Amino acid sequence: MMADLVIENLVVTFGRGHHAVNAVDDVSLTVPHGTTVGLxxxxxxxxxxxxxxxxxxxxxxxxxxxxxxxxxxxGRRDRRAHARDVQMIFQDPYSSLNPRMSVGETLDEALATHGGGNARARAAGVKELLELVRLKPGVSELHPSSLSGGMRQRVAIARCLAVKPRLIIADEITSALDASVQGAVLNLMRDLQRELELSVLFITHNLAAVRYIADTTAVMRNGEIVEHGDADAIVSNPVHPYTQALVAAIPRIQNAGTDSLLHSIGS
Structure with a gap:
């Protein structure tokens, strides 16, 4: 199913009067079907x-x-209808999963909520979802507390895919993970995006990650987009001074972590 996201002149204001602040100030951005756009x-x-x-x-x-x-x-007051169209994967996989529910129960609930068929069909769906995110069937019996951070994020991704959304928003999905795990999760997202022709808005502060996973990248500062273009070109040849500062700061901020991430991606 085609899914082109178009954001037109978006403004989000917090506060009122003299205390009002535009957290998002006249942002326009497009995520064409089957592509990943980094923000x-x-x-x-x-x-x-x-x-x-x-x-x-x-x-x-x-x-x-x-x-x-x-x-x-x-006219989209039905949250369930909106969730069928747009699914979000959050930064902290532990807080986004119900600790009282097993992985299988979590995925079964997502399938049931969005019309996943009878119990037998949903059981097959749970197995298929775990295979999609490269997890063994036995993981379905475990609870979030028994999983590593990377495995939890894979479960969160599987839950998102259960809905078969038209658009996925990935919000800092690797920032809470160890550097050694980040590359594996990025590899998974890139593979899934290609296999399923997903449309993805990938939110991150990590320029190494966005260079690897995104087709195009938009750079935000103070609520505005200051630069937008090919993901590789944004990092290798930034034009805006703010983007240049972000690129220059990579070795100081991430240091060995970036090298570890890039090494794991390339391995």
Whole structure:
């Protein structure tokens, strides 16, 4: 199913009067069907507010969010309908999973909520989802507390895929993971995006990650997009001074962590 996301002149304002602040200020961005678009910026840049607004978790002040021409922000009071179209994978996989439910129960619930058939069909669906995210069937019996961070994030990705969304928003999905695990999760996301022809808005502060996984990249600062272009070109030949500063800061901020990430991606 085609899924072109078009964000037009999006504004999200917090506060009122003299205390009002535009967390997102006239942002326009397109995620063509079957592509990954990276949205990069430091903490407070507004990138996660964009993600939450597209996901329907934050009300826009003005502007439009279109998915194949249909405005997600207007007349979409049915949260279940919105969730069928747009699914979000969060930064912390542990907090996004119910600790009282096994992996199998978590995935079964997602399938049941969105019309996954009878119990037998859902059981087959759970097995298929675990295979998609490269987890063994026995993991279905485990609870989140028994899983590593990387395995939890794979379960969160599987739960997202259970809905068969038209758009996936990945919000800092590797930042809570060890550097040695980040590359494996990025590899998985890249493989799934290609296998399933997913449309993905990939939110991150990690330029190494976005260079690897994204087709195009937009750089945000103070609620605005300051640079947008080919993902590799953004990192190898940044034009805007802010982007140049982000690229120059990579060795100082990430140091060996970046090398570890890049090594694991390439292995």
């Amino acid at each position: 990069v910026g430091e903490s407070g840049s507004g990138k996660s507010t964009v993600a939450r607004t597209v996901a329907g978790l934050q009300k826009p002040t003005s502007g439009r969010i279109l998915l194949d021409g249909k405005d997600l922000a207007v």
